[in-house]
Amino acid sequence: MAAAGIGFMVFLPLGAPRGISDLRQFSHPGLMPEGTPLETFDALYAKVIESQIGQQAADQGIVGLLNRSWDDWIEGIRGQHG
Numbered sequence: 506m507a508a509a510g511i512g513f514m515v516f517l518p519l520g521a522p523r524g525i526s527d528l529r530q531f532s533h534p535g536l537m538p539e540g541t542p543l544e545t546f547d548a549l550y551a552k553v554i555e556s557q558i559g560q561q562a563a564d565q566g567i568v569g570l571l572n573r574s575w576d577d578w579i580e581g582i583r584g585q586h587g
Contacts, residue, residue, distance in 0.1 A: 508546040510574065515566035516549065519558045531556055 512528050520531065529535045531552040538548030554560050 507571070507574075507578075508542060511546070511567055511570060512549060515563065515570050516553050519553065519562060519566060520556065523556065523558075525556075 516528060516531070517525065520526075525531060528549060529537055531549060532538060538545045538552070540548065550563065553563050
């Protein structure tokens, strides 16, 4: 769930100034990486870095999203297991 959120809420906004409106546009020939969810995220992250966005911008976006989302995730977990 976090990986999907990072893709849509971090990677797409970072790519928007470069005309990227779909996560598949980070990869050539426009296909999402295959594999487990973690492998797919790792491969997409690498493609975002390679797209001249840079690791620092991507990492700052990820950290910001995780910081903003922490309380919501904790409440969701408590609601499911509490």
